[in-house]
Each structure stands twice: as structure tokens, then as C-alpha cells.
Amino acid sequence: MIDLVLYHFPGACSQVAVCALEWAGLPYRTELINLATGEQSGAEYLKVSPLGKIPMLIVDGVPLAENAAILTFIAASAPAAGLFPADPTPFMAAEAVGGMSFCGGTLHPQVRGIANPARLTAGDVEGVRTHSKYLLAKSLTYANQRLADRGWWLGPVSIVDVYLNWAVSVARRNGFDLTPYPHVDALPDKLRAALPAFAAMEADDKSARAALRLAA
Ligand SMILES: N[C@@H](CCC(=O)N[C@@H](CS)C(=O)NCC(=O)O)C(=O)O
Structure with missing residues (x-):
């Protein structure tokens, strides 16, 4: 079982990685980085992401940056989930x-x-x-x-x-x-209807906003 930790801020592009992890059904936990207070540029987070960016996915202790790479990794780690079409040409x-x-x-x-x-x-x-x-x-x-x-x-x-x-x-x-x-x-309504993981990501966004005391 791989250990996955996602550095994330609700509403940011890291929400796509949250949806991917939910869709893949992989166990993971999130660490919230508060972009509203500039936490991404603080010394502590710069040790995780030298560019001060989210998403950052820590895979068994090793950092993986860039959404495209993170989504590709998650999709390949759970091929049956279908984040991309199966058996692509x-x-x-x-x-x-x-x-x-x-x-x-x-x-x-x-x-x-x-x-x-x-x-x-x-x-x-x-x-x-x-x-x-x-x-x-x-x-x-x-x-x-x-x-x-x-x-x-x-x-x-x-x-x-x-x-x-x-x-x-x-x-x-x-x-x-x-x-x-x-x-x-129409994408949000279509995605909500097509993907339980999308609704799970929206729920995660809401609770992360509450945890960071951000306006809804
Ligand atoms: N090319 C990166 C871009 C990541 C990015 O710019 N993330 C934004 C959030 S949507 C961020 O971390 N912003 C904080 C900052 O630039 O200070 C990717 O696709 O992962």
C-alpha cells in the first residue's frame, strides 16, 4: 500500500488531485496550505515545495510536483478506476x-x-x-x-x-x-451527475474551507 499525502488548498488546482484520489479509491490524507495567508511562501512549506506551489503529492515520502504528473501517477496507480479511457491507442x-x-x-x-x-x-x-x-x-x-x-x-x-x-x-x-x-x-452539473468523486471533492472543499475559517 503506498502512503500518499496531498498538499492542498480548497478551490485551488489541487482540488483536481483530490478528485483524482477519490476517483481512484486510493487511501490518502491532505495537508492544508493556506494560500490566503501566504503559507505557501513560508520557510516550513518551502522545505516541501521549493517553488511554494500546490498541489504537491508525497508518495512514500518522495515529493511529486505538477498537476499533470500527479494526475498521471494517480491514474496509473489505479488503472481499473478509469481516470483516463482504458487501453488507449x-x-x-x-x-x-x-x-x-x-x-x-x-x-x-x-x-x-x-x-x-x-x-x-x-x-x-x-x-x-x-x-x-x-x-x-x-x-x-x-x-x-x-x-x-x-x-x-x-x-x-x-x-x-x-x-x-x-x-x-x-x-x-x-x-x-x-x-x-x-x-x-454545464460542466459542474454534468460532472456531479457522472462522478461520485466530484461530489466528494466538493464536500472536501467545503470542509477544508471551514477548517481554514474561509468564507463559504
Ligand atoms: N504548474 C503547476 C502550477 C501550480 C500552481 O500554480 N498552483 C497554485 C494554486 S492553483 C499555487 O500554488 N499558487 C501559490 C503561489 O503561486 O504562490 C501545476 O500545474 O501543478
Whole structure:
């Protein structure tokens, strides 16, 4: 049995790893890092994550960083759970990597530019926010069409859909209008209906917020 500890903050991209662990049915525990108070930049957490980032998954005492790597590891540790389609062709396996890269490498900086533009510039914050909205609109037009064509990102539901939903959730809570992207906007309801692990992740988020005394 592997020992798994996930460093996490509710509402952050580490919630995708929580959902993955729930979906995989692997035993794990979480350590909360309070991004609202800057705990990620404190000396104690920098010993765990030199970049001061979550998620960080500690696997039998060894740290694994980056959501895409963490999700890949969890999926491979519980292949029967189906976080990715079973027996993928080489093309389908590459598409799964592409979906995670799109969420982590394209959408994440765009939603950060809307939610927290000061982290991306020493200059004009509003310019960064406006341009991030423009870039996100292009990305979500593409994502919306892909979901319209296939149902889910890869066809069958996968952890990529949960990752996509996380990025969209940041845009939504920062006032980004999702009505032009109905398939993207429908993700939370669709995921709740399709995946018990998604509801478990939402419940975890709620209790973690309460534990950190954050507003609901
Ligand atoms: N490329 C990393 C990005 C991780 C990341 O930026 N996480 C955010 C939370 S969503 C974080 O730790 N922010 C704290 C900070 O940057 O100070 C990944 O995909 O895991």
C-alpha cells in the first residue's frame, strides 16, 4: 500500500488531485496550505515545495510536483478506476496529455491573469486582466466546441474534464461571463451527475474551507 499525502488548498488546482484520489479509491490524507495567508511562501512549506506551489503529492515520502504528473501517477496507480479511457491507442494517450497541458499550460495562466494579474506583472494590472479575458475567450470557444462535438474532452469522461472544470470555476468566481460557452458552463452539473468523486471533492472543499475559517 503506498502512503500518499496531498498538499492542498480548497478551490485551488489541487482540488483536481483530490478528485483524482477519490476517483481512484486510493487511501490518502491532505495537508492544508493556506494560500490566503501566504503559507505557501513560508520557510516550513518551502522545505516541501521549493517553488511554494500546490498541489504537491508525497508518495512514500518522495515529493511529486505538477498537476499533470500527479494526475498521471494517480491514474496509473489505479488503472481499473478509469481516470483516463482504458487501453488507449497511442493517439488517445497523447490526447490525454494534451488535455492536461491545455488546462495547466494554457488555461491556468489565463485564469490567473483574471483572478490575480498582479502575480504576472510589475506594471499595468488592468491591461493584463483585459488581455487574459481576451485569451480565455479564445480558449473557451475551442473547449466549448470540443465538448459539443465529443461530450467530454476525450469522448469518455476523464480527469481532464475535472481539470478543465477547475480552470472554468476560477473564471466564474471572478465574474467572467460563461454564457457564450454553454457546454463549458454545464460542466459542474454534468460532472456531479457522472462522478461520485466530484461530489466528494466538493464536500472536501467545503470542509477544508471551514477548517481554514474561509468564507463559504
Ligand atoms: N504548474 C503547476 C502550477 C501550480 C500552481 O500554480 N498552483 C497554485 C494554486 S492553483 C499555487 O500554488 N499558487 C501559490 C503561489 O503561486 O504562490 C501545476 O500545474 O501543478
